[in-house]
Amino acid sequence: MLEELNLEYEIIRYERDSKTLQGPASLREIHPLGKAPVITDDTSGEELVLVESGAIIEYMMQNYGKNSSLIIPKTGSQQERDYRYWLHFSEGSLMSPLLLRLIFHRIKTTPVPFFVKPITKAIANKVLSEFVNPNIERLLDFIDASLKGKQWFLGDQLSGADIQMSFPLEASVASGLIDDQYPEIQSYVERIHRQPSYQEALLKGGKYDYA
Ligand SMILES: N[C@@H](CCC(=O)N[C@@H](CS)C(=O)NCC(=O)O)C(=O)O
Structure with missing residues (x-):
């Protein structure tokens, strides 16, 4: 999105703990929840900390959307509702x-005492087959x-909605x-991956597993 908005920016990487998959404590110094994405913006003179991807996209569109070819939907239009x-x-x-699927797959492969394994595996398989997978299939359909x-989601022109939808979809792929x-x-x-802004x-x- 920053590329689409033609903004200058610096990316700071925070690596997850490979065992717990949690973000590092240093990310909680930026915001108490310690989740990514988080952006800081000091263009107004005061340093703003913004979290929650959808809210970040709305903020960016409102403040910098005019510098881009991303759709700015007309207030009250069907396009705005979409x-x-x-x-x-x-x-x-x-x-x-998608997250539940990841968690239950991890439960299946997490080392546990051999006599418990059939039970944890059976529970994980049941939740996956009866709840998680059918839900995912309906969503993807x-x-x-x-x-x-x-x-793109709104038609011929890219919008913030595509930026937001691209992550779970590329993760699904x-x-x-x-x-x-x-x-x-x-x-x-x-198409998302071919976008010049994405490549840039x-x-x-740097290295990104879903590209
Ligand atoms: N709903 C939040 C989700 C944020 C989130 O959970 N981010 C993940 C990375 S995709 C994260 O930081 N995980 C590390 C952790 O939970 O410690 C958003 O859209 O910004």
Whole structure:
């Protein structure tokens, strides 16, 4: 998004603990929750700390959107309703089942005493097959159908909603969830990855597993 907005920026990497997957304590010095993304912006003279990806995107669009070709939806329009919908949908609806899938897969592979293993595995498989996977499938079916005939979520032009949706979708591709059943999502993620702004951000950000 920073590339799309033609802003100057510096990326600071905070590595997760490889065992717990939690962010490091140093990130909690920036904001008590210690989650990424977090941005700091001192262009107003005062240092602002912004968290929560959807709120960051709204802030950036409001303050710097005019310097870009990202859509600024007209107040009260259908486009604005769609924009807001996808902006919330990403973290509000899509991310939780994806995270649950990750957690329950980890439960299956976490070392436990051999006599407990069949139990933890059976519980994880049941939650995955009866709750998590059917939910994910419904969400992905819906997203794939919504992208049909469109380049981006709002049509022909990129918007903040695409920036927000790109992360869970590229994560889904990387984790093997997206097969030929989801051709629209497949080509959407390829389009995102081909964007010059995305390529430029990769050069500045360094190694990134989902690219
Ligand atoms: N809803 C938040 C989620 C933030 C979040 O959980 N970020 C993850 C990285 S994708 C994180 O920082 N995890 C490390 C941790 O929870 O300690 C957002 O959209 O910004």
